[in-house]
Amino acid sequence: MKPLIFLLCSLFFSCSGIDLIDDYVPPTLRITSTLEEVPVGSSFEISASYFNNVGDFIQGASIQWTSLNPEIISVESDGNASTKKEGTAELVAQTVTEEGTQIEARIRITVISNVILDPDTETTVPETEDTENTNTTTTTPTLDITNRISEIFEQTSYQIEVDYQDENGNSTPELNWTSSDDSILEIDENGVLTAIASGVATVTVSVLVSNTTLIAENAIQVIALVMETVTSFSGNLETKSGYTLQGSFTLSKTDEGLELSLGEDYKASSTLPGLYVYLSNNTNTTAQAYEISAVSVFNGAYTYLLPASIELMDYQYLLYWCKPFNVKVGEAKIYD
């Protein structure tokens, strides 16, 4: 039928037909958070994006989160999560497509310890404030921190435990907890410390025993919370046409935004008019794609700087496309 249409169109001046673009892609729910490791006691927000059956990003799509391992990471339906203990947890995002199909995406996150234990133990420091001895005791009171730490991630908490025995062997003292700098470390009456900001502070626990104050101290460094995330993807360009396109690429985060770097082995045909490079979620059309630039370098290393508004996982493919004639030249998968 099509040849006949072409013949008729050619004979009778011009056609006003349409090209149907086969642009269907499976609807996708994509987790855009790139977390790999988070410390115990921290909270974070995890996010996902929904792309419909032509690769369009659907803003405001209803996405529900659940945790398959809530004892390790608990998550609210909106994606606010908090870590409970060390281990690996799997979080699931779900949404319903326009066609009524439920789709999901999963991510595995490892929860690591939020502190570094201090192997050195300090001896109890008895301070005699009053030398009036009225008793003859057989046991020397002791106070010690049994789970000392040297470092803790900021914005996380830690329970400090002590070992105390008075002269009568009782172990339920009224302890006094203090921090040398509340802007760095806070500690409550139960010995739960919260790391506020980077720096060094000392936690002191003391108890008054028979006019003698026993003191135990733990100097702690609070370090900035850096969650392990993916910061770059690499891959290879592949021609999908009769035109040359090859070479490696890396898409990476920088302080200014994203950076697309083509390797020394990059090569593209220079015979095509209007060759452009895109970021896209659909390899069959550039309709929803982000147009990076017209291609002006066809051999060797080259770098495109992308605006900060584009996130690392906003697009799944690189496309090379002859824009005027709508010819797909090649593509590269940025990530699976």
Next chain:
Amino acid sequence: MKKYSYIIIGLLIFNSIQSQWINEKGKGYYKIGGWSLLADEHYTDQGIVDPNATRGLFISSFYGQYGLSKKINLIAYIPFLVKNYQFAQVSKTNGKVYEPRQEYNGFGDINLGVEYGLKTEGKWVFSTTLTLGVPTGKVQAGSDGSYQTGDGELNQLVQLNVGSGFGIGKQNFYLKSYFGMNNRTQGFSDEIHSYVETGTQLLKSKLLLLSRFHWIKPLYNGTLDASSSNGNIFANNVESVILGGEMALNIGEKWGISATITHPLFGRVIFKTQTFSGGIFFAL
């Protein structure tokens, strides 16, 4: 790019039928016609067939050849309307129009030529032709500049033509051929043109049937490519091998109609499609 190449090829093939031998002084041959292609495939620079958005090109033109003297003919090809268009690009999935239909109408590149008869009598006739491609068309047109009607360069095609007649049984045939060199400017590669045509007359010489073969081969000595085109999106190093056929019917004593079809056998950076043309010619 590809369209321009087809303009040239169309010109050469569409109008070659009448130019096998030099017109007598004061005699002329004139034709008004249309030439059309519609393509959703093209040959890449490696000769591989790839799809593209459906593009159409329709040219309304005047062709004239006039005998200035016994040995000199003047030739003019004037594409007074070149229509470039592209089909609307529509999502098959949801019907969304990605790009509406686009079209640009303009004046094309004029060709002016002179043919000189080197040997105008005898079994074999020889002539030479100089054709100038005058850049009267628009180099950039349409939303992205790709709906151009001309290539922006003054090219010079020099041909050596040869023609002869022969018979098979009682049927007479003619054979004509030329070899040409097209000197292109503005960074385009020069081209070699090779052409062979044979035909015969039927129905008491009222009907002419002919077939032709045309090969344009670039010399790859140009500098123009996508990185140095400075906005000119015409492709360089275009190659084509075209097979064609034509039927010309004399209706009146001095006029008739013709129809032509061509088919590409091979190409580089050119549409892969048939072309169709038709027109009314006058021999005055």
